[in-house]
Amino acid sequence: xxxxxxxxxxxxxxxxxxxxxxxxxxxxxxxxxxxxxxxxxxxxxxxxxxxxxxxxxxxxxxxxxxxxxxxxxxxxxxxxxxxxxxxxxxxxxxxxxxxxxxxxxxxxxxxxxxxxxxxxxxxxxxxxxxxxxxxxxxxxxxxxxxxxxxxxxxxxxxxxxxxxxxxxxxxxxxxxxxxxxxxxxxxxxxxxxxxxxxxxxxxxxxxxxxxxxxxxxxxxxxxxxxxxxxxxxxxxxxxxxxxxxxxxxxxxxxxxxxxxxxxxxxxxxxxxxxxxxxxxxxxxxxxxxxxxxxxxxx
Amino acid sequence: xxxxxxxxxxxxxxxxxxxxxxxxxxxxxxxxxxxxxxxxxxxxxxxxxxxxxxxxxxxxxxxxxxxxxxxxxxxxxxxxxxxxxxxxxxxxxxxxxxxxxxxxxxxxxxxxxxxxxxxxxxxxxxxxxxxxxxxxxxxxxxxxxxxxxxxxxxxxxxxxxxxxxxxxxxxxxxxxxxxxxxxxxxxxxxxxxxxxxxxxxxxxxxxxxxxxxxxxxxxxxxxxxxxxxxxxxxxxxxxxxxxxxxxxxxxxxxxxxxxxxxxxxxxxxxxxxxxxxxxxxxxxxxxxxxxxxxxxxxxxxxxxxxxxxxxxxxxxxxxxxxxxxxxxxxxxxxxxxxxxxxxxxxxxxxxxxxxxxxxxxxxxxxxxxxxxxxxxxxxxxxxxxxxxxxxxxxxxxxxxxxxxxxxxxxxxxxxxxxxxxxxxxxxx
Numbered sequence: 044x045x046x047x048x049x050x051x052x053x054x055x056x057x058x059x060x061x062x063x064x065x066x067x068x069x070x071x072x073x074x075x076x077x078x079x080x081x082x083x084x085x086x087x088x089x090x091x092x093x094x095x096x097x098x099x100x101x102x103x104x105x106x107x108x109x110x111x112x113x114x115x116x117x118x119x120x121x122x123x124x125x126x127x128x129x130x131x132x133x134x135x136x137x138x139x140x141x142x143x144x145x146x147x148x149x150x151x152x153x154x155x156x157x158x159x160x161x162x163x164x165x166x167x168x169x170x171x172x173x174x175x176x177x178x179x180x181x182x183x184x185x186x187x188x189x190x191x192x193x194x195x196x197x198x199x200x201x202x203x204x205x206x207x208x209x210x211x212x213x214x215x216x217x218x219x220x221x222x223x224x225x226x227x228x229x230x231x232x233x234x235x236x237x238x239x240x241x242x243x244x245x246x247x248x249x250x251x252x253x254x255x256x257x258x259x260x261x262x263x264x265x266x267x268x269x270x271x272x273x274x275x276x277x278x279x280x281x282x283x284x285x286x287x288x289x290x291x292x293x294x295x296x297x298x299x300x301x302x303x304x305x306x307x308x309x310x311x312x313x314x315x316x317x318x319x320x321x322x323x324x325x326x327x328x329x330x331x332x333x334x335x336x337x338x339x340x341x
Numbered sequence: 342x343x344x345x346x347x348x349x350x351x352x353x354x355x356x357x358x359x360x361x362x363x364x365x366x367x368x369x370x371x372x373x374x375x376x377x378x379x380x381x382x383x384x385x386x387x388x389x390x391x392x393x394x395x396x397x398x399x400x401x402x403x404x405x406x407x408x409x410x411x412x413x414x415x416x417x418x419x420x421x422x423x424x425x426x427x428x429x430x431x432x433x434x435x436x437x438x439x440x441x442x443x444x445x446x447x448x449x450x451x452x453x454x455x456x457x458x459x460x461x462x463x464x465x466x467x468x469x470x471x472x473x474x475x476x477x478x479x480x481x482x483x484x485x486x487x488x489x490x491x492x493x494x495x496x497x498x499x500x501x502x503x504x505x506x507x508x509x510x511x512x513x514x515x516x517x518x519x520x521x522x523x524x525x526x527x528x529x530x531x532x533x534x535x536x537x538x539x540x541x542x543x544x545x546x547x548x549x550x551x552x553x554x555x556x557x558x559x560x561x562x563x564x565x566x567x568x569x570x571x572x573x574x575x576x577x578x579x580x581x582x583x584x585x586x587x588x589x590x591x592x593x594x595x596x597x598x599x600x601x602x603x604x605x606x607x608x609x610x611x612x613x614x615x616x617x618x619x620x621x622x623x624x625x626x627x628x629x630x631x632x633x634x635x636x637x638x639x640x641x642x643x644x645x646x647x648x649x650x651x652x653x654x655x656x657x658x659x660x661x662x663x664x665x666x667x668x669x670x671x672x673x674x675x676x677x678x679x680x681x682x683x684x685x686x687x688x689x690x691x692x693x694x695x696x697x698x699x700x701x702x703x704x705x706x707x708x709x710x711x712x713x714x715x716x717x718x719x720x721x722x723x724x725x726x727x728x729x730x731x732x733x734x735x736x737x738x739x740x741x742x743x744x745x746x747x748x749x750x751x752x753x754x755x756x757x758x759x760x761x762x763x764x765x766x767x768x769x
Contacts, residue, residue, distance in 0.1 A: 052739065059743045066751050084704065173760055207754040214755050215705035223704065 071206025074217060078180060078210070081220035085130065086213060088228060092128040093144045093181055098230075099123035101145065103138040104157030104279075106131035110324050111157065111279045113334040114230035120338035123152065127231030135162040135259045137174045140192060142263055144185045146270055153273045160285050162260055163292055165253035175199075179209045234327035235320035239282075250286040257292075264300050275341070280307040280314055280333060282322045305337060348422040351387055352458055358383045359432040360453045363439040363446040377440045381433060388429045391421055396625030424464040426622060428457050430589055435471040437593055444472045452478040459560070461551040465544070467565040467585035474560065482559035492556035494734045494742075497749055498720075499549030504757035506713040507542030510535040512758070513706050514678070521684045526696035529688045535710060536678045537671045538717070541569065544583070568721045570670075573662035575639040577650040578670055586622075590615050609644070613637035627682045635673040656726055709756060716752070 081087045092101075100123050102112045108129025117125040128145075130137060138156065145151065178193045182203045194200045202208045210217065227233055267274040276297055278290075290306060297304035307313060313336065318329030325333055362380035366373035398415065405412040435456070438444045447453040455478045462469060517524050517532035524532075548565035555562045565585050572578035579587045598611040613634070620633015642648075651659045672689075679685035723731055733745040 055739050055743055058740060059747055062744060062747045063751065066747060070751065070755070176760070205754070207751055211755055211757065211759070215709045219704035219708055222708075 067205050067207050071210075074206060074210045074214060077217050077221050078213075081217060082224040083226050084216055084220045084223065086216045086220040087226055088231065089130065089181075092126075092130070092141055092231070093185070094148070096126050096128065096145065096151075097124075097149060098126040099151060100125045100153035100155065101128045101151050102126075102155040102157060102231075103141060104129045104155075105133050105159050105161070107159055107279050107281070107323060108155075108157035109231070109233060110235050110320070111330050111333055112155070112232060112337075113234075113330050114232050116331060116334035117338045120335075121153075121341060125230065127228070129157065129231065133174055133177075134159065134166075135256055135263060137178070139259050139263050139266075140178050140181075140189060142266060143189045143192060144181070146266070147186050147189070150270050150272055153275070154267055155275045155277055156263065156267075157277050157279055158260070158293060159278075160250070160283075160289050162256055163252060163289060164250040164286060165256065177212050179203055179211075180213045182209060232330070234330060235324055237320050237326055239316050239319035239321050239326075241316045252292075260296070264296070264302065268300065268302070275303050275305065277305045277337065278308055280310065280318070280325060280329070282314060282316075282319060305340065307333070307337075310336075345420075345422075351391075351422055351425065352428055355384055355387060355429065355432050356454045356457045357450075359436055359457070360447070360450050362436055363453075366436075366439050367446045373440060377436060380436045384429050384433050384436075388425060391419060391425055393621075393625045427466050427468055428463060430468050430586075430622075431471075432457055434468070434589060434593060438471050444475070447471070447475055449479075459555070461554040461560075462562055465547050465551070466583075467548055467551065467563050468589050469562060469585065473563060477560050480559075484557070484559070488556050488559055490742075492553040492558075494746060495549045495553030495556060497553075497746055497753075498734065499546045499551075499553060500753055500757070501716070501749055502542040502546030502549065504546075504753055504759065505542075506717055507539045507546060508758035509706075509709045509713050509756065510539040510542070513702060513710065514539050518678050518680065518684070518688070521679070521687050521691070524691070524701065525698040526691040526694060527698050527700045528702065530692045530696050531700060531702065533671055533675050533678070533688065533692070537570070537667070537674050538714060540674065540677070541566070542713075542717070568725050570667055571659070571663060571721065571725045572666050573651040573659050574648050574666055575636065575643050575669060578666055579636075579640075586619070590619055594618065605644075609641045612640050612644070616640065623677070628676045628679055628685055631682065631685070632673050632676040635676065639669055639673075654726060656722070712756065 078086065078090075081090055100117065100121065102108050102125075106129065109127060109131055110129070112125075112127045112129065114125040114127050117123075128141060130141075135158075142154075175193050175195050179199075182190055182193055190200070194203065264274060264276075276293065278293065285308060290308060293304055293306065296302075313325075313329065313333055318325055318332060320326040320329075359380050362376040365376045369376070402412055435444075435447075435453075439446050447456070452475060456469070456471060456475050459469070459474070514532045514536045517528050518536070521529065545566040552562045552565070563585055565583060567581040567584070569578055569581040572581050595611055595615040598614065599607055600611060601608050614637070616633045616637030617630065618633070619636070620629045620631070623629040623632070651662050653659055675688050676682075676685045679688055720733070723733075732742075734742055734749070736742040736745070
């Protein structure tokens with residue numbers, strides 16, 4: 044230590060520290076400006092669903108929500124405004140963060156939660172705890188509950204004070220959101236164009252139930268019901284092999300909380316290749332058909 | 342690649358036997374060839390058992406299966422100990438050096454053990470030479486300003502190469518190469534180009550972090566990469582790429598085989614076999630074998646047609662050979678990266694048949710790749726053509742140097758990928 048102090052030029056050291064914090068601060072000013080100005084892509088949609096939605100009904104979920112629920116179909120049938128808040132590559136951890144943010148602003152009349160098997164079984168990645176690093180740009184912008192929720196490691200609160208670290212996961216998305224000005228979604232819905240060729244992917248999947256995911260799902264349900272919001276749980280169609288006990292788990296959750304569950308896993312009329320873009324996602328035709336079937340049964 | 346505490350026994354065993362063989366070679370000079378052979382057999386047997394046994398088994402199975410002979414395959418299914426290829430080569434190099442009297446046997450087993458297991462370069466090199474580094478373990482090391490800041494700057498650039506360049510490009514490369522059948526030629530072509538820079542960033546990044554860490558502690562490790570994609574022929578490429586391995590093969594395999602002495606046919610054979618084995622060193626898979634063989638083939642052709650490297654300091658004069666060299670190197674990288682031989686051939690077929698179709702790449706991934714590659718190009722271009730001008734990190738003015746270091750550190754924090762996997766070369 045003595046040796047380090049001896050070779051360290053204090054003036055140069057202070058210059059370096061001050062320069063770093065100045066750079067962090069100044070880049071933060073620019074990034075936040077760009078962040079607020081996002082016009083397209085996932086940052087634009089995230090900002091919309093975190094800060095701007097005021098629709099009567101919201102659908103939460105992963106890409107299987109974003110590509111499956113056609114707001115116009117639901118609006119026509121339910122006679123209420125509808126926004127698709129589904130976000131690709133996310134799971135229940137993200138949806139719960141979004142719920143906190145939504146409830147800070149207003150209480151929708153209806154929330155549809157599209158549950159994916161990744162919301163029950165640990166799959167890692169952005170469906171798991173990695174998603175919290177995607178949420179750091181919203182740190183300090185929602186409320187204390189949100190900040191506590193996204194700070195999963197003891198030092199996260201300190202790291203999130205740095206703009207460079209806070210925007211690490213989103214910086215490139217923010218730049219692209221400013222380059223392209225076209226919002227490709229209609230009330231949050233983005234249709235997938237194309238038809239699945241029916242090729243099965245051979246996945247060596249092992250499914251392990253995650254208590255953390257289940258607890259977050261439970262928290263989501265409890266929080267929605269406590270706020271007297273009508274909640275529907277939906278499992279939208281898929282051709283992927285889902286673990287057999289998935290349905291049993293969801294049945295039990297729905298029964299215990301006295302909420303409606305719509306499970307499309309076994310509905311063959313909408314499992315044909317022509318309705319799918321790929322194994323797990325409906326194409327535009329499939330999304331319209333699914334939205335019609337679901338909205339009519341509500 | 343794996344690490345278990347029990348694997349420490351392997352490196353300990355290799356260390357003790359190699360040191361002992363060196364000791365015995367000096368003591369019993371008339372039997373030194375015997376000790377050399379014993380040491381080589383022990384070291385290569387460990388490597389073979391852990392790295393190649395299952396692969397060889399598979400080859401035997403494939404051959405017999407083609408002959409309709411039923412053969413019950415017994416795979417060991419053991420995990421590859423981390424760094425085994427690197428420390429084995431380092432130990433073997435030492436043994437041969439002592440045998441050839443290029444160096445004297447190290448009397449202290451502690452110093453020798455430090456040489457074999459020196460932690461910055463244990464896992465993925467540079468593969469050090471005893472004559473370069475053993476003496477350094479005997480010296481008293483004092484932390485100096487030059488070593489501390491020099492080492493930190495090397496590490497900083499290494500982290501940029503790994504976190505901003507390699508791991509950012511890896512997002513796209515992995516998505517394409519892990520799903521070749523669902524991508525068109527345009528995407529595969531782009532992924533294969535990006536892989537060339539991913540593996541460079543990953544491996545050169547690791548090397549710089551290792552060299553920088555060692556430098557802080559007062560040790561000078563050998564340079565492992567010198568801007569390889571500015572090479573103007575394949576020979577020059579191998580003088581710039583993984584230098585510690587290519588010089589190892591030159592000194593301990595190519596030259597003992599006869600090098601460029603003898604007939605053209607013999608010379609070509611020596612070249613080919615050296616690169617063929619270099620391919621196998623990288624991994625127990627046909628893909629690496631083809632990769633190595635392709636480079637051997639390139640070098641034979643290069644000799645046959647007397648293709649010389651262009652040493653002009655004018656970038657435009659070098660541009661054409663740089664592009665040609667890159668295309669050849671990149672074609673070989675497809676085999677190196679592909680998950681299987683059939684994937685590699687499918688990738689090449691797709692490139693030549695559907696390369697005109699729409700490119701599938703997300704805007705943020707493309708933008709991140711462009712930014713990382715642009716920074717790399719500026720730094721490497723400056724170093725290649727204006728070596729002593731416009732110094733950034735190594736500017737003689739400490740405030741300018743510190744400013745660029747802070748800027749680079751900030752870029753890493755903002756654009757780095759912090760949740761990706763390990764270094765690619767850890768698997769070798």
